[in-house]
Amino acid sequence: LETVARVSPEVARAIVQELADQRSNIKLIASENYSSLAAQCAMGNLLTDKYAEGIPHRRFYAGCDNVDTIEDLANSRARELFGAEHAYAQAHSGADANLVAFWAILRAKVEVPMMVKLKGVEGPDALAPADWTSMPIEKWNEVRHALGNQRLLGMDLSSGGHLTHGYRLNASGKMFEAHGYTVDRETFLLDYDAIERQAVEVKPLILLAGFSAYPRNINYRRMREIADKVGAVLMVDMAHFAGLVAGKVLKGEENPLGYADVVTTTTHKTLRGPRGGLVLCKKEFAEHVDRGCPMVLGGPLPHVMAAKAVAFTEALRPEFSTYAHKIVENSRALAEAFVKVGLKVISGGTDNHLVLVDVASALGITGRQAEDAVRRCGITLNRNPIPFDPNGAWYTSGLRFGTPAVTTLGMGAAEMTEIAEVVHEVLTHITPGVSKSGGKDKTKYTLDPAVEKKAHDRVEKL
Ligand code: PLP
Numbered sequence: 001l002e003t004v005a006r007v008s009p010e011v012a013r014a015i016v017q018e019l020a021d022q023r024s025n026i027k028l029i030a031s032e033n034y035s036s037l038a039a040q041c042a043m044g045n046l047l048t049d050k051y052a053e054g055i056p057h058r059r060f061y062a063g064c065d066n067v068d069t070i071e072d073l074a075n076s077r078a079r080e081l082f083g084a085e086h087a088y089a090q091a092h093s094g095a096d097a098n099l100v101a102f103w104a105i106l107r108a109k110v111e112v113p114m115m116v117k118l119k120g121v122e123g124p125d126a127l128a129p130a131d132w133t134s135m136p137i138e139k140w141n142e143v144r145h146a147l148g149n150q151r152l153l154g155m156d157l158s159s160g161g162h163l164t165h166g167y168r169l170n171a172s173g174k175m176f177e178a179h180g181y182t183v184d185r186e187t188f189l190l191d192y193d194a195i196e197r198q199a200v201e202v203k204p205l206i207l208l209a210g211f212s213a214y215p216r217n218i219n220y221r222r223m224r225e226i227a228d229k230v231g232a233v234l235m236v237d238m239a240h241f242a243g244l245v246a247g248k249v250l251k252g253e254e255n256p257l258g259y260a261d262v263v264t265t266t267t268h269k270t271l272r273g274p275r276g277g278l279v280l281c282k283k284e285f286a287e288h289v290d291r292g293c294p295m296v297l298g299g300p301l302p303h304v305m306a307a308k309a310v311a312f313t314e315a316l317r318p319e320f321s322t323y324a325h326k327i328v329e330n331s332r333a334l335a336e337a338f339v340k341v342g343l344k345v346i347s348g349g350t351d352n353h354l355v356l357v358d359v360a361s362a363l364g365i366t367g368r369q370a371e372d373a374v375r376r377c378g379i380t381l382n383r384n385p386i387p388f389d390p391n392g393a394w395y396t397s398g399l400r401f402g403t404p405a406v407t408t409l410g411m412g413a414a415e416m417t418e419i420a421e422v423v424h425e426v427l428t429h430i431t432p433g434v435s436k437s438g439g440k441d442k443t444k445y446t447l448d449p450a451v452e453k454k455a456h457d458r459v460e461k462l
Contacts, residue, residue, distance in 0.1 A: 026419065026459060028381040030354040030402020031212070031240065033272045034409070036314060039307045043274050047303035055290050067302045074305045077312035081246050082257050084280035088289045089308050090300040091277030094239040094266035098164040099296040100279050101262045102175065104288035105206055105233050106147050107295070112288075114143050148175070153204035153232070155190075156180030159387050160214035160356075162237060179204065183214070183387050188347040190214075192222045199230045209256070210237030210264075213384050213400050215335075215350040217241075217250060220259035236260040241352055242278075243270025243404065246315045247324020261285060270327060270353055270404045272320075273311025276304045323407060327353045330403040333413040337420030343427070346386055346398065353402050358386050360397030365430050367396030369445040373430050374399070374423060377452055378459035395442040399423075415462055422455045 005012035022034075052067040053060040056075075059068075071089060078087035091097035115127055118139050132140075152172065155161030159182040163170045166178025179202045184191045199207060207227045209218050220236065227234035236256035242265040244250045245257065256263050263280040267273035279289050293300065314320060328351070335355045338345050346356040359370045367383030374381060384400035391397045406415065429451040433444030 025375075025378050025380045026462060027405040028379060028401045028403070028419070030382075030400050030404070031266075031269045032402070033269060033404045035268065035272055035274055035307070035311065038314070039272075039274050039310045042310045043303050043307035045303060045306075047306055048301070050302050051299045052302060053293050053299050067300075067305075070302055070306045070309055071300070074309040074312065077309055077316065078278055078280065081312050081315055082242075082263070082280055084257055084263070085283045086281050086286035086289065088279040088281075088292060089276075089305050090292050090297060091264075091279055092297065092301060092304070093275065093277045094162075094237070094264065095164050095170075095277070096292075096297060097239075097264040097266070097277030097279050098237060099171065100277075100289060100292040101235055101264050101281075102152075102172065102206070103295045104279075104281070104285050104291070105235065105262060106150065107288045107291070108285055109205060109233060110146050110150060111143055114146055118142065150176055150205040151202055152176035152178045152206045152208060153195075153199055153202050154178065154180060154206075154208035155211055155214070156182045157393070158385050158389055159183040160211040162210070162212045162239070165208050165210070165237065176206075183347075185388065188387050189216060190218065192219065192226065195223075196226045196229065199226050199232065203230050204232050206235050207232040208235045208237065209260075210235075210239065212240060213354065213356055215345075215347055215352060215354050215356050217254045217351045218256075219253050220256045221253040224259040233262065234260045235262045235264070237264045239264065239266040240269055240354070242266070243272060243315070243320075244324050244328065244352060246271060247321040247327075249321075249324045249328055262289070267308050267311060270324070271311065271315060272323075272404070272408065273315075274304050274307035276301070276308055278308065326412070327403050327407045330407050330412065330416050331355055331401075333416040334401060334403060334420055337417045338424070341420055341424040343420075343424055353404055355401040356384060356386060357399045357401065358397055359399055359427055360386075360391060363427055363430070364440065365427065365432055365445065366391050366442045367398050368394070368443055369430055369432060370399050370427055373426050373445065373447045373452075376447065377422065377426055377455035379419070379423065391442065411462070418458065418462060422458050425451055426455050 051061045052064045056068040056071045074089035075087040091100050152166050154165035157167050164172050167173045181195045209223045261282050265278050267276040281289050331350045331353050335345050335350045344358040344362050371383040383396040384398045385393050385396045386398035389397045429448040431446045433441035435441040
């Protein structure tokens, strides 16, 4: 840090401040965690200086032997950890992993078959890069139009899906004709029969499962059946719960690896590694996934792949499985404590690492007000839309709580109960401000100072 401070004291100060911040606040953001010092050291070093476009042992740059060792290790540990046929550790983030997966599926299912037909050659191996560059523009435009004419069916953002699953402001919503399935309006659970009916109607190229804010597990056997019925590729984005898969909390029908063609994930959430992405797939898609560069990526990040290899090694240890089980125990304890103090928990509880609480319908406040008030008392979490949210994605009606980080700190059920009580106390003492039109303001609020002080003191003791 001294070295950083000599060049840029502002950056060094912000790093120290971030450390102080993370230590003095309780981190309940469901997508965050604390990576190990080993993972951080593997990431913060000279490996950042190396270019290594291509895949291990087939690079477009010289001198890649050490990066080959690192990437081979990251891939083989990922395969072992998840029982996957193929792994690709180059994706820089979860969003990139999804782009790699989308384009690999498009390439395998649309582009290559069309090229073969148009060129009259057989199989992907018969297609040299020259076939792409030499094809007359009119023919190539046929391929491009076919690529742009495909359908994606994923979980709707408002039901807990992710922006990269077909949201119109994201590339996925522009690349595909995107359709969204929702949770049931009464139970807030996925209704597989309804998804099946929608899939029959939409006939998507890709059926996408996975979420950012759904507090339940998914039945992948059922999703596979639906994909098979309509001839779709089943893709699962396990960014949020990869740690629960690695830690063997999710097994059988709840483990996507046994059922999906392509699985993507981030490496920094429940999986507790560095910020990054990973693609796992069946052999059929391996050759296409490996073309992440030049498809959508440039040079890989060798320092981050090194940290991924370290994190996957950590996740292979028995202690990680114990940790993963505790994440869910804590999440359940938190949900139960919320129900006990009278907060409205979406779907009545949780099966995984996150809990979604509706603060609007019973308390008359927005997620934005609640997030800010709780933060003032030393708890960091994020506001989140609840299914069919009347307050939209900016103000929201909900708060999303996650237990991966507090579990890493060693907290247990007693602390979850204490947190739930503090949160309840704060939320029930928020008074919304008055908007210009005389109604309730969605941002401004007041919080009883005595409640804030007491909550802050209780959080400090945790
Ligand atoms: N997929 C899901 C389900 C996510 O929840 C997220 C991030 O929150 C992403 C993808 C994107 O990950 P990243 O922020 O690393 O691009």
